[in-house]
Amino acid sequence: QQQVKQSPQSLIVQKGGISIINCAYENTAFDYFPWYQQFPGKGPALLIAIRPDVSEKKEGRFTISFNKSAKQFSLHIMDSQPGDSATYFCAASLTSYSSASKIIFGSGTRLSIRP
Amino acid sequence: ETGVTQTPRHLVMGMTNKKSLKCEQHLGHNAMYWYKQSAKKPLELMFVYSLEERVENNSVPSRFSPECPNSSHLFLHLHTLQPEDSALYLCASSQLGTDTQYFGPGTRLTVL
Numbered sequence: 001q002q003q004v005k006q007s008p009q010s011l012i013v014q015k016g017g018i019s020i021i022n023c024a025y026e027n028t029a030f031d032y033f034p035w036y037q038q039f040p041g042k043g044p045a046l047l048i049a050i051r052p053d054v055s056e057k058k059e060g061r062f063t064i065s066f067n068k069s070a071k072q073f074s075l076h077i078m079d080s081q082p083g084d085s086a087t088y089f090c091a092a093s094l095t096s097y098s099s100a101s102k103i104i105f106g107s108g109t110r111l112s113i114r115p
Numbered sequence: 116e117t118g119v120t121q122t123p124r125h126l127v128m129g130m131t132n133k134k135s136l137k138c139e140q141h142l143g144h145n146a147m148y149w150y151k152q153s154a155k156k157p158l159e160l161m162f163v164y165s166l167e168e169r170v171e172n173n174s175v176p177s178r179f180s181p182e183c184p185n186s187s188h189l190f191l192h193l194h195t196l197q198p199e200d201s202a203l204y205l206c207a208s209s210q211l212g213t214d215t216q217y218f219g220p221g222t223r224l225t226v227l
Contacts, residue, residue, distance in 0.1 A: 009155065032214045043119070043205050043218030044158070089158070097212045100146035100165040105158040 002027060004092050006106030014114050019077040021109045023090035026071065030092040034103070035064065035075050038087045047088070048075070080113045087111070117141055119219035121206050127225045130196060136222045138189040138206030145211050147189040149181060152203040152221065164189065165211060196226045 005024045013019045025033075034049035050057045050064040050073065057064045063076040077084055090106040119140045128134050140147065149161040163171035164183040178200075180192040189206055203223050207216040 004157070034214065036218075041220060043207070043220050045218065046215050049214070093214055095214055100148070100163050100170060100211060101209050101214050101216060102160070102163070102171075103214075103216060107155065107157045 002104050004090060004104050004106040006090050006109060008109060009107070010110045010112075012112045012114060013080045015080065015082060017080050017113075019075075019080045019084065019111055019113070021075045021088055021090065021111070022072065023074065023106050024070075024072045025092045025104075027092070027094075028071065029094050030104075031095050032093045033064070033066065033073050034091050034093070035062075036089040036091060036105075038089065038108075044089055077111075080111075082113045082115055085111060085113050119206060119208055119217050121204075121219035121222050123222060124220065125223045125225075127227065128193070128196065129227050130198075132196075133192070133194040135193065136191040136204055136206075136224075138191075138219055140187055140189075140206075140208035140217070140219075142208055142217060143210075144208040144217070145186050146209045147183060147186075148207040148209075148216065149189065149191055150205040150207065150218075152205055158205070162191075193224075196224075198226050200224065201226045 035047045036044035037047040038044040048062050061078045066073045087108045089108050091103045093103045122137045147164045151159045161175045162181040167183045182190040203221040205221045206219040209216045
């Protein structure tokens with residue numbers, strides 16, 4: 001019940017296209033859904049996050065779509081650029097206001113943007 | 116130095132060696148984490164420290180031994196590792212009560 005399932009494992013998109021990565025979770029208690037971006041030789045870094053009280057969040061070219069009833073959420077990258085080539089991790093956590101965060105990560109999607 | 120730093124960046128060791136990984140955070144956080152990242156697998160949480168006290172140990176073999184001497188530093192002591200322990204070891208930090216974790220660049224460990 002603690003798993004976060006992510007697909008696809010790898011994705012190739014033409015420059016200017018839309019990249020879409022999907023995730024599904026099981027634990028309905030999760031209340032925070034971040035996406036992390038990892039470049040080669042670097043650690044993951046927070047890209048964008050959403051809470052389940054909204055169905056969509058947009059930051060620049062990056063949008064999270066959230067479907068609470070289906071327990072699914074997805075990352076859309078509009079006008080994909082070669083600089084977006086990285087590994088993307090979806091994640092879920094249960095907010096605790098007094099203790100360390102515990103994040104459950106998906107298995108990652110390696111995104112390549114072809115020029 | 117800013118953010119979260121890790122040393123060494125690369126480490127090759129034999130199964131009988133003893134080595135240590137070091138993590139330092141310059142963000143004023145009070146929680147620190149060790150993760151293992153293997154190819155095509157989710158990040159595996161190994162240890163969590165909150166206010167320098169270990170609060171979680173996810174069934175990690177005893178050949179991995181963490182140490183948190185203060186809120187800015189975290190170590191992972193390694194001994195008699197196995198080849199399957201080869202992976203990228205990531206350190207992260209956060210502020211208690213917040214959701215975002217900040218990761219270091221990792222140590223690429225190879226066990227021969």
